[in-house]
Amino acid sequence: MDKNGNPIFNSEKIESFNFENVEIISSYYTIKDNIDNKQSSVFINENPSLDDYWNFSTKLPTYxxxxxxxxxxxxxLMLIPKKEDDSFFYNIIILGKNENFQVASKLKGKITENRAKELAGIKKTNAIVNDDVLKFGNKDFQILKYHDVIEEVKIIAKEKIIDNHDNENSNIEEYIKTESKGGKLDFKNTVEKYDGAFINFEGVLYNKKDFAILMWGAAVKKNGIKELNKAKLLWQEINERELTEPELKALRKGFETNF
Structure with a gap:
């Protein structure tokens, strides 16, 4: 367990790359520091046998x-081998929606490429990697190539996560456009209730128009617009004009504020 009481399954980063305006970071669950590590949640044995190495390599998640x-x-996404055959599936978690589901992989293989290579690097296993085949225990096993996994991950990520996220952003923007004039995100009437022509907020005086923009900025950020420039463009689309410099400063202050 780590300091927060969470189970440890040690991994190392393979790479990160850009795809469809997002970043994909891939990592590998190593044999080393897991199979013979008592602190690991997947510890098997301090002195693993060949069967232990094989079971670890072919029955536990790799990437x-x-x-x-x-x-x-x-x-x-986590790539997990199925117990019943030489196939795999992805366990997928979409944060923010609390969604957790599985998608079957179309790829076949007994062992993933990184596992095969690491297994072959352990002297006592006498394993050998030859092109797409692992020789282990006098048997040949098909290797699932890392490149093929990456290409499949791109397809699944686009369909299940990226496009979903784009749709979610579109819904947020439509909500903001609808509510910014006469709705829940229209703060003109709210600021008019303040006495005087100016509102003192954190040592700065704002006229009521600019303070309404400040409140709008804080509200749209809370509703899911995380980029100031995106909020700026939305405001200008809704109001059909450019922000003045004082208005932009008010919007920026709203983004920095948690009401």
């Missing part, structure tokens, strides 16, 4: 992938 949008993780 996981994070899908991030400007540093914010939107979803995760």
């Amino acid at each position: 996981y992938f994070m899908i991030a949008d400007k540093g914010n993780v939107k979803g995760m």
Whole structure:
């Protein structure tokens, strides 16, 4: 367990790359520091046998992938072998929606490429990797190539996470457009209730028009618009004009504020 009481399954980063305006980060669950590590949640034996190595390598997850949008993780995929045959499936988590589901892989293989290579690097296994085949225990096993996994992850991530996220953003923007004039995100009447011509907020005086923009900025950020420039463009689309410099400063302050 880690310091927060969570189970440990040690991994190492393979790579990160851009795809469809998001970043995909791939990682590999290693044999080393897991199979013979008592602190690992997948510990098997301090002195693993060949069967232990084989079972670990072919029955436990190999890869996981994070899908991030400007540093914010939107979803995760974990490649898991099926117990009954030489196939795999992805366990998928979509953050923010509390969704967790499985998608079958169309790929086939007994062992993934990174596992096969690591297994072959352990002297006592006498394993050998030859092109797409692992020789282990006098038998040949088909290797599932990492490149093929990546290509499948791209397809699944686009369909299940990226496009879903784009639709979600579109819904948020439509809600904001609808509610910004005469709705829940129209703060003109709210600020008119303040006495005087100006409102003092954190040592700065704002006229009521600009303070309504400040409140709007804080509200749209809370509703899911995380980029100031995106909020700026939305405001200008809704109001059909450019923001003035004082208005932009008010919007920026709203983004920095948690009401």
